[in-house]
Amino acid sequence: RKVPDHVILSGGRNNRYWVLDVEERPGHKTLTLTCSKSLHPTETCLLKDGWEMTPVRRGDVVHLEGHSEGASWVVDREQGFLVLLPDSLISGTSISSSIRCMRRAVLGDIFDGGSKQMLNGTMVHEVFQRAATAKDFSLGTLSKLADQALHSPKYLGDIPSHSRAPSRGQDSAAVVMVTELADIEENVWSPRFGLKGKIDVTARIRIQRPRNGSHRTPEEKTVPLELKTGKESNSIEHRSQVILYTLMSLERYNPEAGLLLYLKTGNLHPVVASHMDRRELLKLRNTLVHHIHNCVEKEAERSRLSRLPDILTNRQTCQYCPQTRNCALYERALNGSSADVSEDVVHDFLQQETGHLRPPHLSYFSHWMLLCFLEASTMEAKNGRKRVWLQTAEESEKNGSCVGNVQLSGPVMVQSEGVFLHRFQRNIAVPQKGLTTSGLASGDRVVVSDQEGLLVGLATGYLCEVSRTSISCTLDRDLSKFSGVLFRLDSDEGVVGLSTHLTNLSRLMENCQDSVCSCSDRLRELVVDLRPPEFIFNLSSVLPREAKDTVANILKGLNKPQKQAMKKVLLSLDYTLIVGMPGTGKTTTICTLVRILHACGFSVLLTSYTHSAVDNILLKLKRFRVGFLRLGQGQKVHPDILPYTEESMRKKGVHTLSELEQLYNKELVVATTCMGIKHPIFTRRRFDFCIVDEASQISQPICMGPLFYAKKFVLVGDHQQLPPIVQNQEARSLGMDESLFKRLELHSEAVVQLNVQYRMNRQIMSLSNSLMYEGQLECGSERTATALLSLPFLISVQSELSSYSETEPQHDLAWIQATLLPSNPVCFLDCSMAGCKPSDIGVIAPYRQQLKSISALLQSSAFTGVEVNTVDRYQGRDKSLIILSFVRSTLGELLKDWRRLNVAITRAKHKLLMVGSVTTLRRYAPVEKLLNHLQRENMISFQCMFTFGALPSIPL
């Protein structure tokens, strides 16, 4: 009965109640609730006249609208609303689509859907809205705007050949609207009703109401206006959308009605929002949010997929549904092969949509759906976005996720299409702390709202610069009309769901016969059925004769396993797995591979999970004059790679569609992150090879994303290093942290191991060899094997230490002298330097909290350049000297992972110092194995008996 920590309860306008009990009676339902975390006092809420059907359960959070007498609420036909799980904002379109089919609305929330016919509408919208912004509806301007819209990269690949600028008839209706335009594409988050949406046009209207002949002064109102470019249906869906907009903008303008404008005919329909309409739509919302939040149900401690709302048997409605495949897929995934469906229509439908799938496919799909849902539920619980509306700016500032009381300073600059540079500064009236001390830093994603909490989620964007007095950021909307308004900026992290995962999974199950892409069948065979990968035997059949010399030249710089890897990739018909053990030159190998493939004239899609890993390879590639196109947000791309991004290329002048196509097709090599595959380039382009770096750290559904676009693929990784991060314990135990790399590794014929390393000297390498690689890791050269730390001022420091020991004999500093010696490349200090560059030193600790204290001790300027970071963040990198801190007195999860320990001990090139308590650490199996090795090799040389206060300050 305890309220979980992440739940925020409150009274007042955005009240949030915790449901303690639900009592069901025929015809009504009574909730016992509280808005206090202490569970006291309690209130009641009577639900009737249909509200009793709300799927509210014990432990849910609800919002109540209406009046309460004493401590009892009534929600019935005439008054009050109950909003279930109000902090999950549901979009207006989701709700209106649920009118016809609730199942479709739920699926639409889970999977990215969408049909191609919508494209035209999107473009007409854009043209209209641009024209409205410019207040210019002349035909010339319209066709210019239409032209721009057509050539925007958003639409490439889906442009029907007959699309044109809107016809003349559409302008005349449009002119009327523009003069009364208050906003376009206004973004609204309504935490009161659990709604969100983008309002096409916010129109200021004048209502003249003649009554009984007497003249009244015209009434001014601000109302939402919804544009429709298609057939004038005036349908219940369209009208519902408008009604929902009136509800979500209640706080802003309190509109009682909205407008529906059909551009095709120019007809304007007023839509009055009655209490009844709002009531019924909110009930739909509640049902929808219930299904979205309960994708998983628990039975006897085991989770499984929940049933969705029923499949419609009225096939008419399903004809144009974009979710048909997912609808059938989900049903089959739930019921397995036993399609015990009573209705023949449904049976036929399931057969038609999923007949190509066999039981293993369905169980792979349902297994991963479950894993993703579990993970999504954990992420949702941790999601702090609700703080934007449930906490005051002052409260949020305390935990460092917010800056409040700021206002616009200076003009808003248009950086590019849809990117507006804003500058804010603190309201001077109230003396406050500087901005730099707030938890916000440049690069963070932010949400802008007003300080009062009435205009929530006005804009989103990225922080550019945080100085003591001002903050600048790029936002998706121009807020210049809000000059003088007090704002708050909240960091906006972790709002990403798992829709890319789920969409990829759905795609994997696609039947290629009815799809443009022919990769799903093959990928399914390889990934799900684990069909052995095939290879050819003769290199000469793949190597073009004219490339032979170039390739031979490139190969010269490689060692034996690296050459083998190149050969294997060229001979592969399906895929190759390259195991890159620590320090074996993975980046170099990938770079060389790309050069070879490039020289052979093959196209390559180069990806990784992180932007930095992608750019690491590109930085190397750049030196070899291999051209490439880098896709992705400029903000996230390495500065030296920026000239290769689409944005920079386009600035050089892309005016026509064919120029854009040229740009997209020009380079053989295209690089992006695994998540970047939503880019329009992928609607047309296919590649000979796809290379995925860091593949052992990517979850299966994400890793397969880029593979849809290539004939063959290469995964590079090392499953002995860190696996994909999975937050949900149950999902992890069910195998969500198994990467595709690891799954495919059972086909040893596809695996090449890079075991020759150039990072660690012999002794440091021996740790990893004994812990993980069973001696397979080798030094690439004698130089690598014997490289030691160079300490040019060692002698003077040693003598200083000696004299210190003499004057303060109570401190025995022999241990520190011995620790310093380069000839002890691995030391474990059972619970330090001389001329080593700070940038050559890395401090690693498993826990963030530890890092904080360590960094605090290294505040002096002598230590700037010493990088203090977690094991996880150090993966893929190295330093000459690594100090690894194990300090911890209680047991934690992190050190139980062999792979994390392996990463930790393989970061040092020349010297590795480990600090920790042997007795405590012995309780971790992996560390114990390491300690045994250290003991055998006599590397736990020193016992230090000191308290930190007794440490002399040592020049670094």
Added chain:
DNA sequence: CCTCTGCTGAGAGGA
């Protein structure tokens, strides 16, 4: 118990 990177995104329309 505490490791963290990806992402615009709500809506574009047909019956």
